[in-house]
Amino acid sequence: MRITSKGQVTIPIEIRKKAGLRPNTEVTFTMSRGVVILKKATDAAHRGHRLVETMRGKATTGLTTDQIMALTRR
Secondary structure, eight states: OOOOTTSOOOOOHHHHHHHTOOTTOOEEEEEETTEEEEEEOTTGGGHHHHHHHHHTTOOOSOOOHHHHHHHHTO
16 A cells, blocks of 8 residues: 555555544544554544534524425425
8 A cells, every 4th residue: 555645545445444434534643653543533523513513603594494494395
């Protein structure tokens, strides 16, 4: 396996499955005694929560939930 000129490497599917690494999974890299260690980021489980908090209060249409639902059902 080789690292590309962009510093990329493909993680074998078996390893991705065992580690639970899905597309868009946040990871961290550390070094220990000359060995590179890749781990799921500890805050990865909170990513959805962060996204919701970022979006909260952004909808300023002034429409009620019922009005929005009526628009999406047309």
